[in-house]
Amino acid sequence: MDRPEIRLRNSMTRRVETFAPIDPANVRLYLCGPTVYDRAHLGNARNVILFDLLFRLLRHDYGADHVTYVRNFTDVDDKIIARADETDRDIADITAETTGWYLDDMAALGTLEPTHMPRATDHIGDMVTMIEGLIASDHAYAAEGHVLFSVASYEGYGALSGRSVDDMIAGARVEVAPYKRDAMDFVLWKPSGEGEPGWDSPWGRGRPGWHIECSAMSKAILGPHFDIHGGGNDLMFPHHENERAQSCCADPGAGFANIWLHNEMLMVEGRKMSKSLGNFFTVRDLLDRGIPGEVIRFVFLSTHYSKPMDWTEGKAREAEATLRKWRALVTDGGVIDDAVLAALRDDLNAPGAIAELHRLAKAGDGAALKASAGVLGLLGEDIGSWAAEGDAPLVEAVLAARLEARANKDWARADRIRDALLAAGVVVTDGKGRGWDAGPGFDPAKLEGLV
Known part of the structure; x- marks a missing residue:
């Protein structure tokens, strides 16, 4: 079956290239999800909206039953343990509450639920098995209750981020520990102290390191070789670099992810979002201020994912005015405009697709406008009640x-x-x-x- 060509920007090759799924009957994508200890901040929403756009496009082109989208929850982490200590609350209560917050906030932005949303604590056995295999193949070693990945054992290390090991050491917060063979070696398993969450393992009671979680969960659900992996570009190093290294060593020749998709960062009113600057917002902060989720989504889609995005109050006002105008025009029964699809298939060019929506609105084609906007997750019935409220x-x-x-x-x-x-x-x-x-x-x- 001939399908239209989709082109995506592959962080691994630094090129925009034609997407060729491993299995067109099961297109598989994985997005690194949140560590659930607090509300999702505004920057966290950018890669969720990006992957939701990709998910919608792939479902349109390959069929809704032929796309598998996985986004995980990290529910065991030092930040979660610290939050439990600060608040004197049970870890399970914190992760359950914050997971619910996250799902509510992302739904308010008009995002579809992924096919699977695994929790790290449900895959500890998969992580232990993967770590055992890495030790057996001399890519990892146990030391003082820890297990560490040996970076020197994988010659492809650094290919994703494009950095040399020396640059990575200089630019990373490398933990100095006497049990490490090399400064760049990273933790796969670590011992748990009294009162901390832990699981029995061949190396003693402990818990996984951050990076091994995604490798184990993606393999368990998507297999050792899948189509697209992504996240914010702040995850490219060390998280994705480490994830790729351990997965490629655990399953030599499998390839792990064919395409790596990374979005650029978010600014607020022209400056980096920071609590110290007073411009740090969670998604819920904006929703509670009366800024509709559809408006937030529109602002995010108005900048290409490969470029830094600047959130401003002015953009939010313009987005709301546009959406009100469009909602006054829409009618049912239309078909998706080819030019909108062409823009999205060209490296998820959402700004280009929005320009085509403006064209349809100017022409007064309310039916095509509604159908076409739906591919971008806009003008849907479930996200538009704000327009009259x-x-x-x-x-x-x-x-x-x-x-x-x-x-x-x-x-x-x-x-x-x-x-x-x-x-x-x-x-x-x-x-x-x-x-x-x-x-x-x-x-x-x-x-x-x-x-």
Whole structure:
């Protein structure tokens, strides 16, 4: 079956190249998910929206049943243990709560749930098995209750990040420990202290290092060789470099991921997001301030994933105005515009796709606009209720004024209000004249001055 060509920017080769799935009947992708100890900050959402866009495009081109998307939860980590100590709460309670927060916040951004969302603690046995294999093949060694990966044993180390080992040592926070054979060797397993979470292993009671978690989970669900792996470019080193090294050594010749997809970082009002600068926001912060998830998504998609993105209040206002205008135009029954798909297939060029949506809106093609925006996760019914929520008090006041005019037999005023409601795109949904919905052409500004 011939399919349109999709081109993606491969961090491994530093080139935009044609995507050729290993198995077109099961396209497989893996995204490094959150460590669940707190709310997701705004930067965490960028790769989730990127992979959601990729997931939607692949489902369109290959079929929804032929794409497997995995995004993990790291639910055992030093940060989680520290948070439990700080708050005197049980680790399981913290991870359950923060996992729920994460899922709610990502859903508010219009992202589809991945096919699988494994938790690290459910795959400890897979991690132990992988570590045992690495020791048996001399790619890892046990020392003082720890197991470490031997970087010198893998000559391909550094190929993903493009750094030499000397550069990596200079640029990394390398833990100096007497049990390490080399400064760059990294932990696969470490002992757990009293009161810390731990599991029995051949090396004593302990817990996994961060990097081995994703290698074990991706292999368990997707196999040792799959199509696309991704995350923010801050994960390229050391996390993805280490992950790739141990996976390639655990399964020589398998190849691990064919394409590595990394997004650039987020800024806020032209500056790096930082608590010290007072411009650090979680996704929930913005949602609670009344900025709709669809607006946040639109702003993120307006910058190509390979470029730094600057979140500004001005962009959010422009996005909301655009989405309100589009929602007033949309109708059902359209087909996805070819130019929108062509833009997305060209290295997920969401800004280019949005430009095509503007073209459709200008042409007044509300049906194609809605169908095409859906591929970007925009203008859907489940994410668009915000568009009328802020105008509810005005609409309801006007409806009440009409009921009052009718009760007083002021038919002329009642008719003027009825005509204004129609012109404003308000659809009355019950026979008593109180229920309503925002219909095509919804423009509450046309109701101002009626009450």
